[in-house]
Amino acid sequence: xxxxxxxxxxxxxxxxxxxxxxxxxxxxxxxxxxxxxxxxxxxxxxxxxxxxxxxxxxxxxxxxxxxxxxxxxxxxxxxxxxxxxxxxxxxxxxxxxxxxxxxxxxxxxxxxxx
Amino acid sequence: xxxxxxxxxxxxxxxxxxxxxxxxxxxxxxxxxxxxxxxxxxxxxxxxxxxxxxxxxxxxxxxxxxxxxxxxxxxxxxxxxxxxxxxxxxxxxxxxxxxxxxxxxxxxxxxx
Numbered sequence: 001x002x003x004x005x006x007x008x009x010x011x012x013x014x015x016x017x018x019x020x021x022x023x024x025x026x027x028x029x030x031x032x033x034x035x036x037x038x039x040x041x042x043x044x045x046x047x048x049x050x051x052x053x054x055x056x057x058x059x060x061x062x063x064x065x066x067x068x069x070x071x072x073x074x075x076x077x078x079x080x081x082x083x084x085x086x087x088x089x090x091x092x093x094x095x096x097x098x099x100x101x102x103x104x105x106x107x108x109x110x111x112x113x114x
Numbered sequence: 115x116x117x118x119x120x121x122x123x124x125x126x127x128x129x130x131x132x133x134x135x136x137x138x139x140x141x142x143x144x145x146x147x148x149x150x151x152x153x154x155x156x157x158x159x160x161x162x163x164x165x166x167x168x169x170x171x172x173x174x175x176x177x178x179x180x181x182x183x184x185x186x187x188x189x190x191x192x193x194x195x196x197x198x199x200x201x202x203x204x205x206x207x208x209x210x211x212x213x214x215x216x217x218x219x220x221x222x223x224x225x226x
């Protein structure tokens with residue numbers, strides 16, 4: 001099992017540009033989560049999907065952020081336009097719905113907006 | 115609002131010096147408390163889930179315990195390879211709520 005795969009690992013972009021982060025969950029997992037991690041705020045949930053359907057997007061900071069899950073094996077998190085305060089590490093995690101165990105996290109995408 | 119507070123923020127130990135990390139929580143209905151380990155540049159790695167007060171879980175030098183208000187992660191005779199950030203998280207009851215709310219973590223450094 002290759003685990004949760006995120007790309008790119010690092011992204012440096014200029015303010016105002018569009019950024020797309022990608023995630024491939026573990027095969028068979030039907031819940032997918034996007035988290036953002038900063039020193040100040042720790043790990044914050046942005047949005048999560050069950051069976052490809054968005055369940056809770058209350059953590060999405062504003063309309064500049066959007067997430068999609070077109071099928072069970074792929075999700076994207078898009079920021080348009082990006083701002084310096086979006087700089088953080090973005091993690092994707094997946095799990096089996098109803099499982100009492102924890103999530104499996106990817107290695108994250110470190111985003112720097114200059 | 116659900117809150118998870120971890121203490122201390124950072125802890126330095128000598129190899130072999132046992133200690134405990136604390137995770138206190140205020141939630142409407144606990145459906146699980148989770149411990150994760152995070153190494154620099156990597157995603158959190160799942161360690162334990164605890165579901166009810168009095169429950170304990172062990173893995174190598176780590177033991178997690180749970181009360182109605184807090185959880186402890188006990189580290190017995192730590193080694194330098196135990197150095198990492200330890201995160202706790204809670205899942206609360208209610209509907210399709212399946213999300214985890216994390217604390218900010220404790221950065222553990224074990225010196226040889």
